Amino acid sequence: MKNTRILIFLVLLTFPILGRLLWFYQGIYVRSQAVTTPDYASLTLPMPDISTPEATTKSNLIENYVVLIDFEHGNNFVLAEIENLTQPITQSGAKLEISNFDLPLSERLKYCNAYVVIAPTYSFVGDEIRAIIHFVQRGGKLLVIADPTRNYYTNNSYSYDGATQYLSGADVANLLLAPFEIAFAEDYLYNLVENEANYRNVFFTNFNDDALTNDLSKIALYGAHSIQTTQKVLISGDENTLSSLTDQGGELAVAATTENGGVLAMGDMNFLTSPYYQVADNQHLLNNVIQFLLGATRTYDLADFPYLFHRTVSVLTPGKDVMDRDLVTTLSEAQLSLRSLDLSIEVTDTPTEGNDLLVSGTYRQREDLEIYLKPFDLEFSKEPIVEEENYGSILDTPEPTMTPFLTDEWNFDTETQDAVMVPGLGKFAVQDVGLILFQSTPERNTLTLLASNSEALKELTSNVFNYRDLSRCLIADSIAVCNLDSGGDSSDYVDENSGFGFEGDVIDDESTVIEPPTFTPDPYITPVGLQP
Amino acid sequence: MENESMRPKTWTLGSILLSLVLPLVIGISLSLLIPRPIVGVIYLDDSIYSSSAKDMITQIVYAREHPEVRAVVLVVNTPGGTVTDTESVYLELARLREKKPVVMMIEGMAASGGYYLSVGTDYIISEPSSSVGNVGVWSYLPSTPTVEEELYSTGPYKLWGSSRDTTIREIEMLKQGFLQAVLSGRGDRLKVSEEVILRGQLWTGIDAQRMGLIDEIGSQSQAFAKAAKMAHVSHYSVKDLRPLSGLSEIGTYSFYYEAPDGTLSALPKDPGNYYLYIPQMEGQP
Numbered sequence: 001m002k003n004t005r006i007l008i009f010l011v012l013l014t015f016p017i018l019g020r021l022l023w024f025y026q027g028i029y030v031r032s033q034a035v036t037t038p039d040y041a042s043l044t045l046p047m048p049d050i051s052t053p054e055a056t057t058k059s060n061l062i063e064n065y066v067v068l069i070d071f072e073h074g075n076n077f078v079l080a081e082i083e084n085l086t087q088p089i090t091q092s093g094a095k096l097e098i099s100n101f102d103l104p105l106s107e108r109l110k111y112c113n114a115y116v117v118i119a120p121t122y123s124f125v126g127d128e129i130r131a132i133i134h135f136v137q138r139g140g141k142l143l144v145i146a147d148p149t150r151n152y153y154t155n156n157s158y159s160y161d162g163a164t165q166y167l168s169g170a171d172v173a174n175l176l177l178a179p180f181e182i183a184f185a186e187d188y189l190y191n192l193v194e195n196e197a198n199y200r201n202v203f204f205t206n207f208n209d210d211a212l213t214n215d216l217s218k219i220a221l222y223g224a225h226s227i228q229t230t231q232k233v234l235i236s237g238d239e240n241t242l243s244s245l246t247d248q249g250g251e252l253a254v255a256a257t258t259e260n261g262g263v264l265a266m267g268d269m270n271f272l273t274s275p276y277y278q279v280a281d282n283q284h285l286l287n288n289v290i291q292f293l294l295g296a297t298r299t300y301d302l303a304d305f306p307y308l309f310h311r312t313v314s315v316l317t318p319g320k321d322v323m324d325r326d327l328v329t330t331l332s333e334a335q336l337s338l339r340s341l342d343l344s345i346e347v348t349d350t351p352t353e354g355n356d357l358l359v360s361g362t363y364r365q366r367e368d369l370e371i372y373l374k375p376f377d378l379e380f381s382k383e384p385i386v387e388e389e390n391y392g393s394i395l396d397t398p399e400p401t402m403t404p405f406l407t408d409e410w411n412f413d414t415e416t417q418d419a420v421m422v423p424g425l426g427k428f429a430v431q432d433v434g435l436i437l438f439q440s441t442p443e444r445n446t447l448t449l450l451a452s453n454s455e456a457l458k459e460l461t462s463n464v465f466n467y468r469d470l471s472r473c474l475i476a477d478s479i480a481v482c483n484l485d486s487g488g489d490s491s492d493y494v495d496e497n498s499g500f501g502f503e504g505d506v507i508d509d510e511s512t513v514i515e516p517p518t519f520t521p522d523p524y525i526t527p528v529g530l531q532p
Numbered sequence: 533m534e535n536e537s538m539r540p541k542t543w544t545l546g547s548i549l550l551s552l553v554l555p556l557v558i559g560i561s562l563s564l565l566i567p568r569p570i571v572g573v574i575y576l577d578d579s580i581y582s583s584s585a586k587d588m589i590t591q592i593v594y595a596r597e598h599p600e601v602r603a604v605v606l607v608v609n610t611p612g613g614t615v616t617d618t619e620s621v622y623l624e625l626a627r628l629r630e631k632k633p634v635v636m637m638i639e640g641m642a643a644s645g646g647y648y649l650s651v652g653t654d655y656i657i658s659e660p661s662s663s664v665g666n667v668g669v670w671s672y673l674p675s676t677p678t679v680e681e682e683l684y685s686t687g688p689y690k691l692w693g694s695s696r697d698t699t700i701r702e703i704e705m706l707k708q709g710f711l712q713a714v715l716s717g718r719g720d721r722l723k724v725s726e727e728v729i730l731r732g733q734l735w736t737g738i739d740a741q742r743m744g745l746i747d748e749i750g751s752q753s754q755a756f757a758k759a760a761k762m763a764h765v766s767h768y769s770v771k772d773l774r775p776l777s778g779l780s781e782i783g784t785y786s787f788y789y790e791a792p793d794g795t796l797s798a799l800p801k802d803p804g805n806y807y808l809y810i811p812q813m814e815g816q817p
Contacts, residue, residue: 005551012555013562020563027764029602035629037622037652038712045701192727197704199730240727275697 074122076150106131111307114141119150146173147269148188187245225267337465360449379421424476434460436480455486567600569765580613594777603759612645633762637755645807651717656746658737668732
């Protein structure tokens with residue numbers, strides 16, 4: 001009984017406790033797996049492979065090699081950012097110029113060898129694009145870089161009705177590159193599998209053979225547009241490099257060039273800035289780009305006037321031991337003009353190797369100038385003169401003229417005149433015109449001036465060097481036919497002092513010398529009517 | 533004598549009181565000492581910054597130190613916040629989870645830092661249209677160091693903290709930490725690759741479940757029930773841990789940048805690294 005009571009006591013004591021316990025708690029919480037957290041101590045800064053600095057390869061540059069950096073199109077960068085590009089260029093001996101609205105682009109491209117356009121945001125106008133096409137066609141190098149991190153939209157509106165047109169940097173670059181069949185996509189490339197410390201800093205290892213990809217095994221671009229082109233792709237991404245436009249990949253290009261190698265387009269600017277130019281093979285790539293810019297072999301034609309010379313200019317004066325006044329005047333004009341282009345002249349007897357050349361003479365001396373005239377296929381001939389009504393006005397003029405029609409002493413065939421056939425332009429009477437002949441080779445630019453006589457030659461030379469004005473000239477590539485006020489008949493009027501060019505047949509014909517009229521007083525008339 | 537020993541004992545009132553009532557009363561009284569289990573709730577309807585993080589940590593510590601709190605449910609609607617505050621809450625949650633189960637209930641959004649906390653729980657429940665994910669880090673970059681003449685310092689980065697390049701690499705490192713948290717927290721439940729996670733996308737609850745980023749589509753009460761089940765408790769009470777832990781009403785704190793005209797920006801006003809979702813929409817200041 002006592003035991004029973006104790007048992008009952010214990011049961012009644014524990015029952016509420018157990019009951020409540022079981023009412024609320026059906027078990028004990030035990031973790032099946034340990035709680036894990038990231039191993040923060042093992043996290044490190046992702047650092048790239050850094051290449052050792054390398055010297056820029058020396059280039060054999062021609063004198064006055066000019067690389068032009070564009071700053072006239074809202075270019076979204078500062079010059080200091082690209083010093084890794086500009087410093088080696090200047091160290092190589094080339095001149096660096098910045099376009100700053102003082103000269104039209106078409107003028108600058110006449111003498112530049114390379115043109116660099118980085119992150120433009122203001123449109124190029126039609127004339128500029130035409131000038132750039134012409135520049136590239138004649139051997140100039142064009143580098144265009146568009147960068148998605150420099151790609152703000154500006155209002156490039158030219159509409160008079162107030163409508164605005166917003167163009168991105170890629171749009172502006174594409175307007176420039178359209179003639180070359182290259183275009184930037186309005187995207188950036190990214191890679192989440194393997195990258196340089198950020199999804200948009202992408203490594204590239206696919207390179208097509210080209211001087212621009214020489215010695216490259218891996219580069220890093222820091223936010224790059226993809227490029228679409230029918231021309232030559234230089235650098236492209238792997239299957240994990242995706243476009244932000246489509247989130248799709250597949251060998252997306254980031255650098256391309258035209259087949260002839262005149263134009264280079266790249267989708268990133270940051271790779272050439274510090275410190276990114278030192279990552280992987282970026283410095284190799286930068287050096288290759290510099291060699292591209294320094295490797296232009298420009299040809300020139302008269303469209304590049306007045307920037308026809310790029311080296312010291314040899315002026316030939318054979319047989320001229322003593323310079324006369326006219327020659328000094330002419331040479332001084334040439335010297336002044338060339339000095340403004342940082343060029344000098346040398347008066348020599350024979351052409352100097354490595355110099356450009358300036359030659360001039362009269363049509364009479366054309367046989368002696370044959371070596372310089374031969375490339376232009378000029379044909380000299382005698383053509384019948386077509387009588388014109390204005391002959392009367394010539395006879396009536398009180399001014400003494402050089403026309404042979406006025407004196408019976410002229411040995412003059414009134415039925416023919418000397419003419420020159422200029423290919424592409426037609427036939428011209430030599431007495432009326434001067435010729436400017438320009439030949440450009442990698443070794444030398446040669447400018448030949450021809451006119452009918454010394455006065456005409458002086459006028460022609462002055463137009464070229466002093467006034468820099470060819471507005472009265474008909475131009476076809478490398479030949480200009482210029483209307484001169486000082487024209488004469490080359491077949492009969494020959495001035496032994498003409499030109500500062502070659503020795504030639506100088507015909508001294510007294511019949512061509514015009515004496516001033518003399519006055520013979522009437523012997524039968526005296527002031528007082530006296531007879532002698 | 534023999535008759536006395538064989539005569540059965542009768543229950544007197546005293547013996548009944550002593551043998552039946554007393555132990556019952558004592559037993560009942562003792563049983564009342566057994567607390568009703570609590571599923572504690574921590575609400576986060578704000579960005580994660582110093583104040584909100586401190587509040588959460590206070591409640592987490594309370595939950596850890598009070599045995600009657602048998603499980604915790606975090607109910608969040610947050611775009612995330614600073615990296616350091618997110619990590620501090622995450623690490624406190626890890627300590628709590630060693631003792632008690634923690635369930636995450638995603639109401640409107642658990643983006644970036646909000647998702648960082650989510651993967652630091654044992655089970656994630658979300659509404660069907662909640663926004664989940666946005667894994668990644670962002671940071672204001674310092675400007676390029678220059679030489680100052682009016683303000684002298686003793687090191688090249690004293691005034692800037694770091695170079696731009698180093699800052700970029702640091703956030704990449706922090707991103708790796710975030711990724712590790714997701715991988716270790718979700719483990720085999722994850723059904724997508726790391727590249728998909730690192731895209732930084734926000735997904736709906738439905739997609740997130742499909743991808744293994746969360747465990748279940750459900751409601752708050754389901755979250756409470758799940759937490760209770762994990763803790764092996766029933767007939768529990770659900771209690772907001774804020775008043776229990778002695779915290780006052782939520783104060784106001786300006787986390788976001790406020791323009792002089794009073795317009796609130798979507799960007800935080802303080803520099804630093806962020807596990808934070810910033811909606812990029814036209815017209816957004």
